[in-house]
Amino acid sequence: MRDLKSKTGYDITRQRKVHGPIWQERYFDNIIRRVRDFWHKLEYIHQNPVEAGLVSSPQEWQWSSYRHIAKAQNGPIATDLVDFPAEGDHLLWPAPWR
Numbered sequence: 865m866r867d868l869k870s871k872t873g874y875d876i877t878r879q880r881k882v883h884g885p886i887w888q889e890r891y892f893d894n895i896i897r898r899v900r901d902f903w904h905k906l907e908y909i910h911q912n913p914v915e916a917g918l919v920s921s922p923q924e925w926q927w928s929s930y931r932h933i934a935k936a937q938n939g940p941i942a943t944d945l946v947d948f949p950a951e952g953d954h955l956l957w958p959a960p961w962r
Contacts, residue, residue, distance in 0.1 A: 865891060900952030906933070 873886040896902050906929075913925040922930040933946075948954065 897955060897957075898952060899948045899950075899954045899956065902946070902948065902956065903952075 869887045876886050877883060894901075894905065896905060910922040910925075910928055910930045913919050913928065914922055919925045922928055923934065948956070
């Protein structure tokens with residue numbers, strides 16, 4: 865993560881001809897254990913440009929997978945459709961301790 869932030873931060877500031885931080889100082893990983901966790905995180909990601917005031921709805925953000933997943937239209941990012949069980953508590957990988 866450090867290398868990604870370093871390289872992209874340097875390139876972005878150079879191209880924009882600005883100085884200062886691009887990325888947050890820290891990040892928090894999150895283990896997606898259940899189907900509902902996946903869909904909640906995906907919805908959070910889709911809402912980020914809306915919350916930032918960049919667009920009024922997620923389908924307007926051209927770099928989002930929202931349009932593809934909602935089957936409204938293809939976006940510029942190739943995404944695989946996910947086919948999870950409908951049950952939100954379904955584990956995404958075997959958990960023998962449960």
